Amino acid sequence: MGSPSVAIIGAGMGGLAAGVYGQRAGLRTTIFEMHDKPGGLCTAWTRRGYTFDGCIHHLAGCREGTPTYRMWEDLGAMPREVLFPAELTQVETPDGKRLTVHTDLERLEAHLLDLAPGDSRPIRRYIGALRAFTGFDLFDAMTGTWREWARLLRPVPTVIRWAPLTMRTFAERFRDPFLRQAMATIQYDWVDTPVMLHLNILAGGAVRRYGFPAGGSLRFAQSMADRYLALGGEIRYRTKVEAILVERSRAVGVRLADRSEHRADAVISNATPHATLHRLLGGKYLDDRLRASFARPQDEVVMGVHVSFGLARDLSREPHALVLWLREPVKLADRVRDRLDLELYGFDPSLAPPGKGVLKVLLDTTWSYWSELGRDRARYRAEKERLVETILRLLEPRFPGITGQVEVWDVATPLTTERYTGVGPGFVAKPRWGAVLSARPMAVPGVKGLQIVGQSAGGAGIPGCAAMGRNAMAGLQKK
Numbered sequence: 001m002g003s004p005s006v007a008i009i010g011a012g013m014g015g016l017a018a019g020v021y022g023q024r025a026g027l028r029t030t031i032f033e034m035h036d037k038p039g040g041l042c043t044a045w046t047r048r049g050y051t052f053d054g055c056i057h058h059l060a061g062c063r064e065g066t067p068t069y070r071m072w073e074d075l076g077a078m079p080r081e082v083l084f085p086a087e088l089t090q091v092e093t094p095d096g097k098r099l100t101v102h103t104d105l106e107r108l109e110a111h112l113l114d115l116a117p118g119d120s121r122p123i124r125r126y127i128g129a130l131r132a133f134t135g136f137d138l139f140d141a142m143t144g145t146w147r148e149w150a151r152l153l154r155p156v157p158t159v160i161r162w163a164p165l166t167m168r169t170f171a172e173r174f175r176d177p178f179l180r181q182a183m184a185t186i187q188y189d190w191v192d193t194p195v196m197l198h199l200n201i202l203a204g205g206a207v208r209r210y211g212f213p214a215g216g217s218l219r220f221a222q223s224m225a226d227r228y229l230a231l232g233g234e235i236r237y238r239t240k241v242e243a244i245l246v247e248r249s250r251a252v253g254v255r256l257a258d259r260s261e262h263r264a265d266a267v268i269s270n271a272t273p274h275a276t277l278h279r280l281l282g283g284k285y286l287d288d289r290l291r292a293s294f295a296r297p298q299d300e301v302v303m304g305v306h307v308s309f310g311l312a313r314d315l316s317r318e319p320h321a322l323v324l325w326l327r328e329p330v331k332l333a334d335r336v337r338d339r340l341d342l343e344l345y346g347f348d349p350s351l352a353p354p355g356k357g358v359l360k361v362l363l364d365t366t367w368s369y370w371s372e373l374g375r376d377r378a379r380y381r382a383e384k385e386r387l388v389e390t391i392l393r394l395l396e397p398r399f400p401g402i403t404g405q406v407e408v409w410d411v412a413t414p415l416t417t418e419r420y421t422g423v424g425p426g427f428v429a430k431p432r433w434g435a436v437l438s439a440r441p442m443a444v445p446g447v448k449g450l451q452i453v454g455q456s457a458g459g460a461g462i463p464g465c466a467a468m469g470r471n472a473m474a475g476l477q478k479k
C-alpha cells in the first residue's frame with residue numbers, strides 16, 4: 001500500500017499550502033484548480049506590459065526569524081526581494097493639506113506634531129501604542145505556536161486600551177479638524193475597522209515585518225506552486241471539481257466537470273464553505289448552525305472594484321497609497337463618494353515598462369449592484385467605461401495630463417472575482433473566532449476525511465489561509 005492520497009480543491013493560498021505541507025510529509029496530493037493559474041484571490045493580471053495587482057497591500061512575515069517568515073520559507077514563497085515603502089499612505093485634500101503616514105515612527109511623530117501641535121497628547125499616545133505593537137504580530141500568533149500567543153501577554157495593557165476603538169472613533173481623539181478627518185481613513189480607508197489592525201500593520205511596517213513581495217501577488221503564489229511541483233505534487237489547471245464523493249460518511253475523492261472521478265483517501269476543499277457545502281456536497285450535510293451561518297449572504301464587498309491604469313508616467317516618486325479627498329461628492333458605481341482610495345505601484349519597477357507606472361483605484365461596492373448590471377452586458381460595459389472616465393476626471397487636478405497618459409485600463413468587479421476564484425456572494429460565513437485565531441480548518445459534520453480551508457472558513461489574510469492549509473494537512477496526518 002502506498003502513502004495516503006489527498007485531493008485538494010483549489011490552488012488558492014490554503015490549497016497550495018496544504019499541497020506543499022502534504023508533499024513534504026510524504027503524502028500523494030493532487031490539486032484541482034478551475035482557473036489556469038495558481039493563487040485564487042492572491043493574483044494579478046497583465047495587460048500590454050503592465051501588471052495589475054489584485055491583492056497584496058501588506059504581506060505579514062517579511063522579517064527573518066518570525067514564525068510567518070518560516071512558513072513562507074517552507075512554502076518557497078518568500079521572494080528574493082521584499083519592498084518596504086516608506087509610507088503606509090498619504091492623505092490629501094483639494095486645498096493642499098497633506099498627511100504622510102511614514103513607517104518611520106520618529107518621522108511620523110514629528111510630522112503629526114508639526115501638523116497639529118495642539119494634539120500632542122493623542123499623538124504621543126498613538127506613537128506609544130505603535131511602539132508597543134512593534135514587539136509582536138497578530139499574524140505570527142496565528143501562524144506560530146502557543147509561545148507566540150504568550151508573547152502577546154506582554155502588551156496586554158496596550159491591547160485592552162486600544163481594542164474597543166475603530167479608525168473612526170480613534171480619529172475623534174484629535175481636535176485638529178484635518179487630523180480628525182484624515183486619521184479615520186489611513187488604513188485602506190476602512191473607517192469602521194478596529195484600530196488594532198492599523199497599529200499591527202503600521203508597527204509591522206516600522207520594523208520591516210510587513211512588506212510587498214517584489215513582482216506582486218501572482219509571482220508570490222506562483223513561487224508556492226513551483227515549490228509544490230518541485231516536491232512532486234500535481235496541479236491540474238482548468239479542472240473544475242463538481243462534487244465531493246462521500247461513501248460511508250467518509251470523503252473518498254472528487255468528481256470533475258468532465259464526469260471523471262479521482263479517488264483519494266481524504267479531501268481538502270479550498271472552495272468557499274458555502275460552495276463546498278451547498279454545491280460540492282449537494283446540501284446534504286448542513287446542520288442548524290451551518291444553515292444559520294449561510295442564511296444571510298453579505299451584500300457589501302470591501303475593495304470589490306479595481307479600476308487599474310497603465311500610465312506613460314513615472315510614479316516612482318509618488319507615495320505607495322493615497323487617499324484623495326474630492327472637491328465635492330461624486331457618484332461612482334453604487335454610491336456617492338467624497339474621496340478616492342488609490343494604490344500607486346511606482347515602488348515596484350517590475351510591474352510596468354521602464355519609466356511608466358500602474359495606478360489603481362479601489363472601491364467598496366455591493367454584489368447586488370453588479371449582479372443586476374451583469375445581466376445586460378452592454379450596460380455592464382458602459383458602467384465600466386463611465387467609471388474610468390469619471391475617475392480620470394477626478395484624478396486630473398492631482399495628476400495633470402493623466403487622461404492622455406493612459407495606455408491601458410482595466411475594471412475588475414465582484415463578477416470578475418467570482419468568475420476567476422469562485423468567491424461569490426454569501427461567502428462570508430459567521431466568523432468562527434476560535435478558528436480565525438488558531439487558523440483551524442473547518443470540519444463538516446457527518447463527513448470524515450474532509451476539511452475546508454481558506455478565507456471564508458476563517459483564514460485571516462494570506463498568512464492565515466496558508467496556516468489553515470498547513471493545519472488541515474497536519475490534522476489529516478494525525479487521523
Ligand SMILES: Cc1cc2nc3c(=O)[nH]c(=O)nc-3n(C[C@H](O)[C@H](O)[C@H](O)COP(=O)(O)OP(=O)(O)OC[C@H]3O[C@@H](n4cnc5c(N)ncnc54)[C@H](O)[C@@H]3O)c2cc1C
Pocket residue numbers: 009010011012013014015032033034035038039040041042054055056057058059060239240241242270271272275303420421422423453454455456459460461462463465466
Ligand atoms: C483586494 C484584496 C486585497 C487583499 N489584500 C491583502 C493583503 O494585503 N494582505 C493579506 O494578507 N491578504 C490580503 N487579502 C486577502 C487574501 O487575498 C485572501 O485572504 C487569500 O488570498 C484567500 O485565500 P484562500 O485560501 O481563501 O483561497 P482563494 O483565494 O479563495 O482561492 C480558492 C481557489 O480555489 C479555486 N476553486 C474554487 N472552487 C473550485 C472548484 N470547484 N474546482 C476547482 N477549483 C476551485 C479558485 O479558482 C481559487 O483559485 C486581500 C484580498 C483582496 C480581495
